[in-house]
Amino acid sequence: MASCAQQEIPPGGPEDRRPPVVIQTFPEPFGVLEDLNASVTFSFDERISERVAGGTLAGAFVVSPRSGDVRVSKGARSLEVRTEDGFRPGLVYRVTLQAVVSDLFGNQLVDPFELVFSTGGGEPVPTTLAGEVWDRINGRAVTDAVILAEGDDGLIHQARSDRQGIYAFRYLPAGDFRVTAFEDRNRDGDADSTEVQGVASVQLAVGDTLLVDVAILEPDTSAAVxxxxxxxxxxxxxxxxxxxxxxxxxxxxxxxxxxxxxxxxxxxxxxxxxxxxxVREAGYVEYVEMVADSFARLDSLDAAEAAAEAAAEAARAEAADSVVVPDSATVGT
Structure with a gap:
């Protein structure tokens, strides 16, 4: 009887606790991709697992601007990324590998890895649009939100917020953008009417570094009553x-x-x-605390004044007790 061998982690040796590292990409950073139907390749220093944290290998990549659905092929030590519509000429692309890929020992990437390249048309323009996505209800940062920046040319650039709610677009072309941040609950990549979302408008010039925070809120068409x-x-x-x-x-x-x-x-x-x-509730509480503090200060002044008066009265009484009355004089006749 014959059976197929199963791949297993070799026994013995020190335990591997180091996450995989991207050691090479194709094209190289800030290089030019001439074949618009070619794959973008990420090579690692060790074998990687087919399993990713919280999703699929295709979901581990963000291609910006959008070029159709993302398709990923896995090698032993590499991941190849293609887009359904291929890459368009004369654009700057950002392909971001999220920190969800791990090696065979379960060691996960620490930070996302971003590859910037072009498909011709000159060098990337040095611009940055970044900020924080936060919840308008509780004021907390929103992790793994999807952020879309749609320009006047119709291209949709996309990013995701990190653990601190921070997003970043690098090397966007100059122009006007409508920035939409949302929680992609159904994982379709679009802001649906029922999803928590927020919008901001941005004007970006060549060389600009803009910080634009986006507050998101559950959609609600009714006024507060x-x-x-x-x-x-x-x-x-x-x-x-x-x-x-x-x-x-x-x-x-x-x-x-x-x-x-x-x-x-x-x-x-x-x-x-x-x-x-x-005033809002928080403002009223602050006002009450301020008034209470003022009264406390007045009480302290009154107490100090009373103590000073009592001390002065005690001093006067002590002085009166210490006066020496002379003996009656005896007058001789």
Whole structure:
């Protein structure tokens, strides 16, 4: 009876804890790819696994600008990347290998590897568009968001945010861009109407380095509605809404008024109070803490003044007790 041998990790020797390293690419960095139907190759210093973290080998690559679906062929120590539509002439391409590939021992790439090359048309233009993708609800950075930068020429450049929510486009052509960041929940590469997303507009000139943060939020076409208004004290009313309010909206621009609901004879002629200020909850808490701190300072001054007065009174009393009364004089006759 014969059986096929299975590939296994050789026994013995020191444990391999070092991640694989890209040692060569085709084309070389900032080189020119003349054959537009050729593969882009990443070569490693050791054998790599067919398994990637959280997806497929095709999903491990981001080709920018878009050129159709990505197809990946695996060699023992290499990955070859093709695009469905091939590469277009006269463009600068960025092919980014995400940090999801590992060796046979499970050691995963530490950082993404980015290859920049052109298909003719001159050298890449030194520009950078970067920033942070963050959640408008909790203020936290968004990891693995998809960012699309669509230019006036119709080309769509794409990137992904890292563990700190940072994205970066290098060597974009000068021009106007519509930047869209979103959580690609269905993995189709497009911002659907139900996905968390945000948009920014950018003008990029030759040599520019622009930092543009993009806040993303769940799509919502309905306006926030007041659900409750409760007096907090004699001069403060807490207003609660059924949805989150835009974090960049200025409370000072909001229009609010207070009316008198009492229609009885006792309420006739009562003027409604005016609105002095409108603040968010965080701003009100800061105001209360400031007032409390001011009162604490006044209390400290009053206590110090009282202590000083008490000390002065004690000093006066002690001085009075220490006065020597002379003996009565005896007068002889």
């Amino acid at each position: 007041v659900t409750e208004a409760e007096p907090l004290d004699s001069v403060t009313v807490v207003v609660t809404f059924d949805d989150y309010l835009p974090p960049d909206a200025e409370p000072a621009d909001w229009q609010m008024s207070v009316s008198v609901a009492d229609t009885t004879a006792a309420g006739v002629g009562v003027a409604p109070p005016g609105v002095d200020r409108v």
